[in-house]
Amino acid sequence: MSTGLKRGSWSAEEDEKLISYIKRYGIWNWSQMPKFAGLSRSGKSCRLRWMNFLKPDLKKGEFSKEEEESILHLHSLLGNKWSAIAARLPGRTDNGVKNYWHAHLKKCTCEQNLRACQTVEQDNNNSSSSFDNIQEPTCPITNGISSSRCTTSSEDQWLEFRDNYTDTSSQGTTTFDDLHCFWDQLCPFENLEFRNINHHIDTFYGHVFQDSNYDPISSYTSYTDDYNGSLLPDP
DNA sequence: AAGAACATCAACCGCAGAGTC
DNA sequence: CGACTCTGCGGTTGATGTTCT
DSSP: OOOSOOOSSOOHHHHHHHHHHHHHHOOSOTTTHHHHHTOOSOHHHHHHHIIIIIOTTOOOSOOOHHHHHHHHHHHHHHSSOHHHHHHTSTTOOHHHHHHHIIIIIHHHHHHHHHHHHHHHHHHHHHSSOOGGGOOOOOOTTTTSOOOSSOOHHHHHHHHHHHHHHHHHTTTTSSOHHHHHHHHHHHSOOTTOOOSOHHHHHHHHHIIIIIOTTOOHHHHHHHHHHSOSSSOOOOO
16 A cells, blocks of 8 residues: 655655755654655654764764674674664664674674584583583672673662671671672673772662663773773763 | 676664653 | 554665676
């Protein structure tokens, strides 16, 4: 059934109409906008065109080595959360990252996995140790919380743990390593370093349990890239 | 030179979550 | 509280360009 809406590739004239409309009136309602902008497109199509192609700060062209490494790293942490990955690559879109992944990087990880499987298989043949028997160390504090999403029970555990640490830090029943272990289990990102325990306890608590916009990877990025031994500004 | 095979990427589709009435 | 709308996300498709035979 025809809706009268145009589909397929965008013409230069359509691009111009959309750009000039948004420049003048901003983005207010994607579903209504095409009508006022004089476009026979769906709002969805307009939004996509703007977000993936016309937005002024978009970076086009080849992905750099650094960007490629970031994608690989973030994908290993986040999986197919393309928008979350793209959010950490200035000027790149989720669609662009997704396309790049499927075109360039997927095969890299497939090859790595293949090699890893072959290695495991070889090891299994050579010794009695089985890959299945390998277990991650479990933190006695968290009893093995492994999700980066924090549950109420983990919040309770954290509060209890924090009180214990605060009350007894002078006596040392709960150690710095225990705390590190706790966060490592909760938010298992590489290079997450704790250098000043007193500063970080409540900052992390706020990030994880009280800030609904908590984003573990942003925290990860902030605490590694920006961290120079001093406390970061509050979010 | 021509056509087949493959690679790339813009665009579409369906779904889910958030917001509003 | 349910229905509806809007927005954004991830998977997929299809057009186009490039390389190979």
